[in-house]
Amino acid sequence: MTRVLGVGLLSGWGEGVAALPADARGAAGARRVVPAATPALSGERFRRATRECLLGVAAVDAALRDSGLERAAVAGPRTALVYATAAAYGASNRAFVVSESASAEQRGGLYFPYTAPSSVPAEVAIEYGLTGGYVILVGGPVAGVDALWQASTLLAAGRADLALVLAVETFDECEELWSRGRWTTPRPLVETAACAVLAGDGRELGYGAAVGASTLETLASRRAGETLACAPLVALALARAAGTPRARVTGTWRGRSAQIALAT
Amino acid sequence: MSSRTRGAVTIVGAGVATPLGLDLDSFWTALCTGVDGISGIERFRVDDLRVGRGGEIKKLRAPRHGRLPRCRASALLTLAADDLRTRTPLTADPARVAVVVGTALGGVEEGERALAGRGARAAAAALYDSPAHTLARALGARGPVVTVSTACASGATALGVGADLLAADAADLVVAGGYDVLCRFVMRGFDALRSLTRERVRPFDRRRSGLLLGEAAALVLMARDADAPRVRLGRLLGHASSSDGSHVAAPDPEGRGLAHAVRGALTAAGVGGDAVDFVSAHGTGTPLNDKIETAVLRRVLGARAAAVPVNSIKGALGHTMGAAATLEAIMCLLASRDGVVPGTAGYEEADPACDLDVSGAARAARPRVSLSTSLGFGGCNAALVVEGSA
Numbered sequence: 001m002t003r004v005l006g007v008g009l010l011s012g013w014g015e016g017v018a019a020l021p022a023d024a025r026g027a028a029g030a031r032r033v034v035p036a037a038t039p040a041l042s043g044e045r046f047r048r049a050t051r052e053c054l055l056g057v058a059a060v061d062a063a064l065r066d067s068g069l070e071r072a073a074v075a076g077p078r079t080a081l082v083y084a085t086a087a088a089y090g091a092s093n094r095a096f097v098v099s100e101s102a103s104a105e106q107r108g109g110l111y112f113p114y115t116a117p118s119s120v121p122a123e124v125a126i127e128y129g130l131t132g133g134y135v136i137l138v139g140g141p142v143a144g145v146d147a148l149w150q151a152s153t154l155l156a157a158g159r160a161d162l163a164l165v166l167a168v169e170t171f172d173e174c175e176e177l178w179s180r181g182r183w184t185t186p187r188p189l190v191e192t193a194a195c196a197v198l199a200g201d202g203r204e205l206g207y208g209a210a211v212g213a214s215t216l217e218t219l220a221s222r223r224a225g226e227t228l229a230c231a232p233l234v235a236l237a238l239a240r241a242a243g244t245p246r247a248r249v250t251g252t253w254r255g256r257s258a259q260i261a262l263a264t
Numbered sequence: 265m266s267s268r269t270r271g272a273v274t275i276v277g278a279g280v281a282t283p284l285g286l287d288l289d290s291f292w293t294a295l296c297t298g299v300d301g302i303s304g305i306e307r308f309r310v311d312d313l314r315v316g317r318g319g320e321i322k323k324l325r326a327p328r329h330g331r332l333p334r335c336r337a338s339a340l341l342t343l344a345a346d347d348l349r350t351r352t353p354l355t356a357d358p359a360r361v362a363v364v365v366g367t368a369l370g371g372v373e374e375g376e377r378a379l380a381g382r383g384a385r386a387a388a389a390a391l392y393d394s395p396a397h398t399l400a401r402a403l404g405a406r407g408p409v410v411t412v413s414t415a416c417a418s419g420a421t422a423l424g425v426g427a428d429l430l431a432a433d434a435a436d437l438v439v440a441g442g443y444d445v446l447c448r449f450v451m452r453g454f455d456a457l458r459s460l461t462r463e464r465v466r467p468f469d470r471r472r473s474g475l476l477l478g479e480a481a482a483l484v485l486m487a488r489d490a491d492a493p494r495v496r497l498g499r500l501l502g503h504a505s506s507s508d509g510s511h512v513a514a515p516d517p518e519g520r521g522l523a524h525a526v527r528g529a530l531t532a533a534g535v536g537g538d539a540v541d542f543v544s545a546h547g548t549g550t551p552l553n554d555k556i557e558t559a560v561l562r563r564v565l566g567a568r569a570a571a572v573p574v575n576s577i578k579g580a581l582g583h584t585m586g587a588a589a590t591l592e593a594i595m596c597l598l599a600s601r602d603g604v605v606p607g608t609a610g611y612e613e614a615d616p617a618c619d620l621d622v623s624g625a626a627r628a629a630r631p632r633v634s635l636s637t638s639l640g641f642g643g644c645n646a647a648l649v650v651e652g653s654a
Contacts, residue, residue, distance in 0.1 A: 048512075077524050081507055086391065093372055093390075097379050097449065112453035113513035116368060117392065117413045118642025125509035125643055131521055133528075134507035134644060135421060138370065138392040138411040146410055153428050159504065159528060177378055180387040208434055209359075209407075254397050256409055 008062025141251025156202025279348025319478025319582030366418025415640025419589030478582025504528025508643030542631030547576020579609030600652020
């Protein structure tokens with residue numbers, strides 16, 4: 001079975017499960033978006049990197065710490081990277097669109113490849129030397145579940161010994177757009193970056209359409225708020241914190257649902 | 265090879281919408297007869313860009329099933345699906361039909377509209393997964409709906425994810441493929457990168473100087489071998505992906521990630537490099553890409569590399585980004601069916617750094633096993649191994 005070795009969690013509430021409030025909606029008050037602090041990563045290599053890239057790199061670092069793994073343990077072709085997001089390209093897309101009408105001084109220096117969703121896992125892969133299986137999924141909580149399944153599939157096929165499932169969501173720069181979208185729920189949109197380190201034989205996944213939200217999904221929503229593709233990973237972090245040996249995580253997005261079971 | 269090849273699935277049929285034609289037959293005929301799908305872009309402003317040409321679809325047709333969505337990305341997918349359904353009915357429980365589509369740009373053109381303040385609908389359509397959900401609704405598919413975005417390798421990754429869904433018994437039929445539209449956003453981006461050529465696109469040619477972009481949608485219908493009808497296009501034998509881990513935009517100069525993906529796909533297919541009869545290369549026509557791909561193919565195929573026919577269809581219709589790899593996989597299967605390998609439009613002068621068996625003209629060959637390679641921003645690599653039915 002697929003085992004979760006560790007989960008790194010950064011959110012608008014802070015780092016880890018302990019930073020999550022008991023009631024995200026109450027804690028957010030009137031705020032529609034709860035932004036996450038931008039990780040302070042130094043180095044010339046990150047000079048062009050976007051905020052979502054830095055959040056992704058920092059989430060992997062947190063996941064490795066939680067797993068007790070050194071960087072060297074994940075470097076190379078035997079570690080797969082599966083990334084999911086619903087919205088983390090919005091800020092860079094907006095910046096690139098807006099730059100067209102900005103004056104030369106205001107235009108800034110966004111490098112076009114950073115408008116692609118793949119820029120976030122790319123920075124992670126470069127930082128940690130990951131060269132294994134590589135899948136990028138776009139969607140809400142269901143994409144987070146699908147990412148866990150894809151990672152398990154790569155483990156089951158013997159194409160990887162370890163798999164990092166990373167999800168990043170940022171909303172702050174596009175808050176006005178989100179406010180227009182009917183999918184915006186009363187819950188706050190909470191910027192989050194989360195990463196789970198998976199190992200095992202990938203079997204007995206229990207992957208498929210979900211019949212109702214799991215207890216963990218409900219708990220993750222209540223405590224973290226709306227974190228879209230990160231939600232299943234938040235649920236895993238909560239399960240691990242509670243000492244639950246086996247977690248059924250679910251997600252719903254655009255009228256579709258998915259679930260997967262993992263050993264935590 | 266064994267019919268029990270791990271993860272192999274049947275490709276029942278295909279449908280396309282391209283600058284070369286809005287159905288499979290016209291696309292294939294144009295490709296084999298050397299029709300040029302590149303033209304001056306008319307749909308949006310390009311007069312301030314270095315390059316204003318690309319593979320633009322000039323006029324969309326009305327679909328036979330349903331109506332054409334306003335969002336161009338969804339419209340192209342609808343037309344490809346319409347073409348697919350004309351030949352291949354979706355006969356399965358809707359809850360067991362999955363949709364997996366790859367895209368580099370999603371609904372970014374809708375994002376531009378949304379930022380201009382044009383309502384909530386545009387904001388929703390700006391999400392990159394919106395066209396996949398629109399397609400699923402149009403097909404009546406109620407199974408998994410997955411959007412893949414491994415940049416310009418998306419069309420290959422999507423087929424791989426679709427095969428995985430079948431292997432996991434998460435669906436009985438999968439409509440998988442890719443799409444992307446030509447829009448000002450992407451033209452501005454590639455123009456700024458100076459990746460676009462002012463000349464003709466010339467994959468693997470000594471004078472190659474860059475790529476041109478195109479727009480298209482391409483879909484295949486996939487089923488498990490045991491569930492597939494007797495009439496079929498071929499099979500997806502194996503697939504694999506990898507990350508370069510070297511640069512956000514440029515490919516790894518040694519092509520290590522691509523080589524890893526190719527070896528992974530061959531292993532998954534249960535074949536060696538000696539079984540490959542034909543290679544559909546990514547072949548963008550940039551100086552770096554084609555040189556790297558050549559080096560990788562020489563490493564993976566060994567001494568046979570110079571004798572295996574290789575082509576790139578990007579000279580004919582431009583780089584269609586998320587659609588490219590799916591179109592190329594379909595092309596491999598049609599080559600097997602009809603015994604013709606399309607030429608590489610624009611290829612005239614051999615480059616010693618690209619010493620592969622490339623031809624500017626179509627030639628007679630009936631590849632059984634074909635390899636298709638793809639690369640994309642973010643260090644994305646993907647490889648497919650397909651087998652024709654002929």
